[in-house]
Amino acid sequence: MDSLLIKGGVPLHGDVTISGAKNSVLPIMAATLLTSEPCVIRRVPDLSDVSFMAKILTSLGAEVKLADGELRVRAKKIKPVGDYDLIRKMRGSICILGPLLGRLGHAQVSLPGGCVIGTRPIDLHLKGMRDLSATVTVDSGYVHVKAKRLKGADIFLGGRSGPTVLGTGNVMMAAVLADGVTVIESAACEPEVVDLANFLTKMGAQISGAGSPTITITGVKALHGAEHEVIPDRIEAATFAIAAAATDGEITIHGARPDHLSAVIDKLREANVSVERNGTTMKVRRNGRLKPVDITTLPYSGFPTDAQAQMMVLMTLTQGLSIISERIFESRFMHVSELARLGAEISIEGPSAIVKGGRKLSGAPIMASDLRASAALVIAGMAASGSTQVNRIYHLDRGYEKIDEKLRKLGARIKRVEET
Numbered sequence: 001m002d003s004l005l006i007k008g009g010v011p012l013h014g015d016v017t018i019s020g021a022k023n024s025v026l027p028i029m030a031a032t033l034l035t036s037e038p039c040v041i042r043r044v045p046d047l048s049d050v051s052f053m054a055k056i057l058t059s060l061g062a063e064v065k066l067a068d069g070e071l072r073v074r075a076k077k078i079k080p081v082g083d084y085d086l087i088r089k090m091r092g093s094i095c096i097l098g099p100l101l102g103r104l105g106h107a108q109v110s111l112p113g114g115c116v117i118g119t120r121p122i123d124l125h126l127k128g129m130r131d132l133s134a135t136v137t138v139d140s141g142y143v144h145v146k147a148k149r150l151k152g153a154d155i156f157l158g159g160r161s162g163p164t165v166l167g168t169g170n171v172m173m174a175a176v177l178a179d180g181v182t183v184i185e186s187a188a189c190e191p192e193v194v195d196l197a198n199f200l201t202k203m204g205a206q207i208s209g210a211g212s213p214t215i216t217i218t219g220v221k222a223l224h225g226a227e228h229e230v231i232p233d234r235i236e237a238a239t240f241a242i243a244a245a246a247t248d249g250e251i252t253i254h255g256a257r258p259d260h261l262s263a264v265i266d267k268l269r270e271a272n273v274s275v276e277r278n279g280t281t282m283k284v285r286r287n288g289r290l291k292p293v294d295i296t297t298l299p300y301s302g303f304p305t306d307a308q309a310q311m312m313v314l315m316t317l318t319q320g321l322s323i324i325s326e327r328i329f330e331s332r333f334m335h336v337s338e339l340a341r342l343g344a345e346i347s348i349e350g351p352s353a354i355v356k357g358g359r360k361l362s363g364a365p366i367m368a369s370d371l372r373a374s375a376a377l378v379i380a381g382m383a384a385s386g387s388t389q390v391n392r393i394y395h396l397d398r399g400y401e402k403i404d405e406k407l408r409k410l411g412a413r414i415k416r417v418e419e420t
């Protein structure tokens with residue numbers, strides 16, 4: 001497995017351009033299954049999760065071409081049964097369930113496993129399908145969903161931890177071809193849900209309210225092909241902004257959507273980091289000494305769970321006490337033990353991490369556990385003195401396009417060591 005070798009202590013300087021959003025492009029790719037006509041998706045990031053989803057679409061019978069950030073899909077004739085092992089390996093692949101059910105009236109998809117950030121159930125996805133009049137059975141590791149005709153319904157999608165992002169997308173994709181009107185209450189409001197709704201609308205779907213907790217979908221007979229450009233990745237932008245602050249550098253982030261990052265920008269400013277917004281550009285640097293801030297992750301427009309680990313690194317570098325509470329996923333603190341290897345002092349009390357910041361971090365070999373934890377460890381390695389080797393970086397390649405190249409351009413001393 002590849003690793004990253006980082007020589008720390010170099011402030012980041014320069015310009016970086018944000019790629020298309022991973023969490024938008026995956027459901028949008030699934031949505032192409034809703035039509036037999038060709039679809040073109042632009043600003044597609046070069047990520048292993050995207051190649052994986054492309055393989056899943058191909059295994060269902062779609063023609064898929066991916067080159068230079070442009071994806072062309074034609075799902076002329078597709079089958080309802082996905083490759084068991086392919087789907088099981090990537091949680092995001094659950095979002096093929098809604099489009100397959102909507103288009104074919106039948107879908108059989110392997111149950112996505114739990115993952116290192118929690119058990120990650122799909123009960124809300126399945127509740128939504130049942131509410132649309134589908135029968136749902138789980139058998140031999142597969143979920144089977146079936147309906148003669150999907151019928152529009154009032155569907156409440158709030159769970160223990162709030163709304164579900166992929167669940168909202170999945171139900172929306174099934175409902176666009178259902179008979180009648182579907183109203184999703186407690187829908188996720190994330191920009192990625194809005195991006196998916198915009199793509200579906202371009203395909204001929206009738207959707208209103210995306211981005212609010214109530215989404216109304218009026219079913220149509222068929223969808224047609226469409227072209228779409230994916231929104232910029234707000235978590236990638238947040239990661240670079242935090243990295244600039246952590247290394248005491250100054251960077252300009254281009255091609256971003258600062259309006260999708262209000263909670264992150266607000267917390268950075270509270271921590272004494274200057275963020276100048278100008279259209280799609282953000283200029284980030286420290287104002288002086290960092291200040292400790294408390295953070296609670298919440299559904300959008302609250303602070304995103306996907307930027308929690310990175311922000312924790314910034315707080316380990318900040319003199320004082322900060323409390324970081326994780327409200328979305330139950331075990332998303334895997335980075336804590338690895339940060340401790342670099343000298344961070346963090347204790348976990350239930351859903352909160354208490355960070356005693358201001359310790360000097362010094363490099364060590366560390367292990368990436370999930371995508372955002374990996375990004376946090378890379379930031380920590382760049383802020384630490386000496387050398388840090390981040391092992392198992394395949395997680396990073398799932399969700400950050402060419403992160404080592406982008407960081408090198410900003411001056412980071414970071415080298416990919418390929419396993420022989």
Ligand code: EPU
Pocket residue numbers: 022023024026091092118119120121122123124125126159160161162163164165166167188305306328329330371372399
């Ligand atoms: N939940 C349920 N039942 C369900 C679905 C979710 O109880 O049927 C719970 C989850 O266990 C969690 C909460 O609801 O506690 C929210 O989960 P959600 O369904 O919103 O997460 P997701 O849609 O599976 C997406 C992103 C995640 C991101 C979350 C939250 C994709 C491919 N994944 O996951 O991204 O953290 O929304 O914003 O879109 C990442 O990019 O690193 C990542 C993990």
